[in-house]
Amino acid sequence: MASHAQVSVTAVSKVINNAYGVSPAMRNKVRTAIDELGYRPQAVARGMRGRTFTIGLVLPHIRNPFFADILDGLTTHLDTTDYQAFMIQGGATRPVEHRAVDALLSRQVDGLIMVAPLASKNRLEHIAQDKPLVVLARHERSPHYDSVLADDEAGAELAVAHLLQLGHRRIAHITHQDDSLARPADLLHTIRAATYQRLMREHGLAGHIAIATSYYNEQGGYDGARELLARTPRPTAIFAGADQAALGALAAAHDAGLTVPGGLSVAGYDNTHLAALPNIALTSIDQDGHEMGRAAGKLLLERIEGRRTPVRFTVTPTLIVRASTAAPPAP
């Protein structure tokens, strides 16, 4: 094909990957040749260093709408290229995740994006030796793969500071547990929980620290909130580390006969579509999953093209105030 268009294989590759450094004229020339020849990515792939034009996306599960935001962002970027994303559910345990990654690698994808993986840093670096890799939502630094993450410390600070500013003192937190082999300090849920504790201490509220350890999903939030609301004195605000858990906390408040925000303030994290529904109206932390997914796709394709310098792309979260948080009830 490259000879038909009178351009180099590198230029064809750049056009296909929508890379920089290709003039509009060259892009048209290559695209025209592609159209004339009834080009199919698979066919070209065989000629171009064995490339398959597929990337693998490992998600813990698909139930969290925040992951749908990430996928939408990734798809938005890939739609400008000839790449396709295959998703695989990494599941809740390391053996399942391990098997999922092996399956993708044996199907010879050109690169991998792993969202909040459970694997150790060593394992991730091992994968990165085999394939270009971008890791989402983990905080460690590696010379072998790219990272896309949000500043979870800044995000948790925004949430807790918002509740403090409203006058809350008995602020509780719902966190997550899994069998990740990452260093705790590199895990987003550990960072959010540690930041919550730090702010409470800094405001002389160490005695009011109350953490329920469950899961970042509806049931986890429901169970965690029930545990927290059974304490005496009862918290006046709950900061859930994820919107999914906050939805469960809202349900637990409802079951306990507490109005939100009159009897209990609830804040989440992720600013999912559900948080924005006016009858849920959840105060949340936005970390722009769409942009994170877009960035991950862009970085991975750059790596596939040959970049070796590790890149770290960090989103700064923002606070979205809605009707689920207000001043605490009068004592």
Place this chain on the structure above:
Amino acid sequence: MASHAQVSVTAVSKVINNAYGVSPAMRNKVRTAIDELGYRPQAVARGMRGRTFTIGLVLPHIRNPFFADILDGLTTHLDTTDYQAFMIQGGATRPVEHRAVDALLSRQVDGLIMVAPLASKNRLEHIAQDKPLVVLARHERSPHYDSVLADDEAGAELAVAHLLQLGHRRIAHITHQDDSLARPADLLHTIRAATYQRLMREHGLAGHIAIATSYYNEQGGYDGARELLARTPRPTAIFAGADQAALGALAAAHDAGLTVPGGLSVAGYDNTHLAALPNIALTSIDQDGHEMGRAAGKLLLERIEGRRTPVRFTVTPTLIVRASTAAPPAP
């Protein structure tokens, strides 16, 4: 490997696929040989009629939690086998879906499950000539692929009959549109809308038929409900064809200052996890997505094993009454 275990390739294949007709003793023998040899599915695959032990799952998108139920059911079944599912987002248009299917086929999956595909029946039969295929949530009959579906007419009847029984007469409906090439009568949303109209006519309420055509998602439900609630006289109940749309309808009711169910009853379809949250408490139709996903996995593996007789697996839906529906307000 088969020679090491002193068993036939067919027996190994049956154990790997968790098929019937294998004695526990044989299963142990094969499993032991697999463990001793450090067996990897990929390695076996090359020896066994080119099998890859991966199947492709084409979903319209991952944002609908009902699809997560389907995936959970599928995964539950595959976890008893050596198969893995690769997902790919079929998207909102036929060209995107076409490209997604091509990508899966060129990566040589052993079979395909397509959920609510937009493709024509001809195209599906064309795919089925190439690969074992199971189609979810479409109603046409084909001699070339298996179907897993719910009885959408029965489900819609349950929802509308429930609202009629509560005393509603001005019942409106929110339906879905896409660029599917299926016969309208084979599409679940067309069936649900037609059943709604039939029941209204049968109860002498043809004059109260009111349908908003938007999308089965939150924004679609919100827009549809706003359109319906602007009519004079206003409907006292809305039957949304999917829970995702019902969530949007609840939000629209909230914005219009209507309490649910006091001012407006809302019923959904799919009985997603969100419908069950006590502060949403949405009356809905359960069609057991988990069981549909499990059945699809089982049928596909049987087809991969050689079954050619087409199978049709139909779930009978049930009505789940919650707090979002009640008698209409006094006139």
